[in-house]
Amino acid sequence: MYVAVKGGERAIDNAHAWLAEERRGDPAVPELSVAQIREQMALAVNRVMAEGSLYDPDLAALAIKQARGDLIEAVFLIRAYRTTLPRIGASRPVDTGAMACDRRISATFKDAPGGQVLGPTFDYTHRLLDFALAAEGEPPVAATAPPDETPTPRITDFLGRDGLIQPEPATDAEPRDLTREPLEFPADRPLRLQSLTRGDEGFVLAMAYSTQRGYGRNHPFVGELRIGAVPVEMDIPELGFAIEIGEITLTECETVNQFAGSRTEPAQFTRGYGLVFGQTERKAISMALVDRALRWDELGEDDTGAPAQDAEFVLSHADNIQATGFLEHIKLPHYVDFQAELELVRKLRAEALASRREAAE
Amino acid sequence: MTAHCADPAPEISARRDWMGLLARAPVDRLAARFATLGDVPAFSWLRRPETGGVMVRGRAGGTGAPFNIGEMTVTRCALRLEDGTVGHAYVQGRDKAHAERAALVDALMQTGAAPRIEASVLRPLADEAVATRTARAARSAATRVEFFTMVRGED
Known part of the structure; x- marks a missing residue:
């Protein structure tokens, strides 16, 4: 009923x-x-x-x-x-090579042009609670040095110049958009990158960590990690030209990974890519590792059955709003559903009891 | 038309620059500079201020295929001064008054008032933007790592 x-x-x-x-x-x-x-x-x-x-x-x-x-x-x-915002349009792809970097480090090249710049990092802190913060007071003044005006080209550009790393040729292909169409498989790389950049940090981190522990290992080095501001440009149809519509902070991570090569093609490093809103480096590094793991097919690697290689598994579970929506709905009233189950269990128990009694007689 | 159209690039380039500067300007800073102009000229709306989202894109590997990162909030509007000059604005964020000021500045920069607007609004905003950026770059530069090679003993 x-x-x-x-x-x-x-x-x-x-x-x-x-x-x-x-x-x-x-x-x-x-x-x-x-x-x-x-x-x-x-x-x-x-x-x-x-x-x-x-x-x-x-x-x-x-x-x-x-x-x-x-x-x-x-x-x-x-x-x-x-979801309430009208979509005005899409930007031109941002140029992260022209980023005004707060932080820029490479784990692969000590003497990278532009240098190793730590920025405001937690790295090398001792992770001891600072009780001074419990009291009110002025922070120490950050030191300054003459700004370096030389451009900081992307590290992978150097490797690319010598053909040592797999290239990323530019296209103008219109990317699929998860906010406009449901996630469908197979998911191409632009769609995977969108899913990962908005995915739950904990989930993407755990997936990335699983590849480091051996589930779809891909030997990553952080070729470069940079954090800073980039202008956002958009074409304005009524003006007939593009203008900057703002400036955002991004974190970009490029990993340099194990190489692929064959009898016909010389060995080359491969790469994973992370690009995330804000200062979010744990997420950006995680994204790059998972991106690389998901590229096994196009790079001619074996599917080892690792979770991080399974695009359907990773992308279907990366979104914490979908996940929490489905998870938390089970605490909302399910009285009718439950009544039906209760009826069924009572009936099954009654039948089992009756048949046992028959057997005993 | 005339020689006016023969080389539109410098004009477009100048307009791109000021529209970008206005889009990035902090709301309170543009408001403060705009207030120094005195009376707001009369205008009519072509498009009332409207807040929406712009999908920001990046490229795989920094240089490859475009992908969607996420949206940013943008407010746009268009207006016409009484002399017919049209001003447009696309500014970051959700502040409608900010978009209105930006569109007015854009319109006035195409009129005889341009030198005054340039001096009292755009130049100070540009100087402040440079100062903010330089202050960050200076802090960043102080965190550059200087490596020392340890002496190995064999000379």
Whole structure:
């Protein structure tokens, strides 16, 4: 029997009012402003922008505040918001080679032109809690040095010049867009890259780590990791030319991986690529490793059955909003479904009991 | 038409530059510079300010096939001054007043007011943008690694 059930409005309203009160916490403690979150929780803001797939630091900070710091809930809020935005257009592909780099390191070339620039990194900190931060005070002033105006070409460009690494020839192919069409397989590389760049950081990290531990090993070196600002250009039809419509911070990681070669083709390094909104280097490195693992087919490698080589597995489970939506819906009322199951179990038990009794007699 | 059209490149290039500068300018900075102009000229809307998303693209491996990274918020509008000059704006973010100011500056830069706008709005904004960028570049430069080769003993 199907029974429609209504009710709970008052309970829901009261729950949400209490949520608002809990969100605020102790009123004796000053309230966080959105600007404070944007400026002082910047890496959380970056993660929400990357996985929310919308570059807007103020909105991401607001979402973090509303979500009480639950970053997946904040990503959910951003994803919901972005569906309300009319699509103005698509940018020209950004030129990461022209990035104004805050940070730029290479694990493969010590003397890379442009140098090794650490930027504002957690690397080489001792990971000891800094109790000075518990007290209010001014931070130390960062040192400065005369800015280096020389361009910082991509490391892989040097390898490419000598034919030592597999090339990435430019195309103008219109990429498929996950926000416009459902994910379908086989997924080409542009679609995989879109899925990975907005994928859950923890999931992409775990997949990348699995390749390092041997499940689809591909021997990566971080050829280059760079973080900095790039202008975004778009063609404006009513003007007839392209203009810069803003500037965004990106993290780019290029890995240099084990080489492929054959009797006819000389050995060449291969590559994996990560490009993510904001300062998000764990994610960008992870993305590059997973991108490389998923390229096994085009590079003529064996499918070892590793999870990170399985595009359908990786891409279908990378999105934390899809995942949490499906996961969390099972806590919502399923009374009718459950009643049906309950009926079935009672019936099965009654039948089993009856047949046992018959056998005993 | 005339010689005016023979070489449009420098004009387009100049307009591209100021539109880009306005798109990237912090909202409060453009508002502050714009306020120094005094009265806002009368205009009519061709397209009221509208916030939307632009899909930002990158290239696989930095140089290869384009792919979608994610969207960014952009606000655009178009307006016409009383003398018929049309101003356009595409600015980063969701601030409609910011887009309106940018479109007004774009329009005024195509009129006789250009030198004054250039001096009181664009030049200061450009200087501030350079200063911000240089300050970051200077901090970044201070984190450049200097390697020392250890003496090995065999000379």
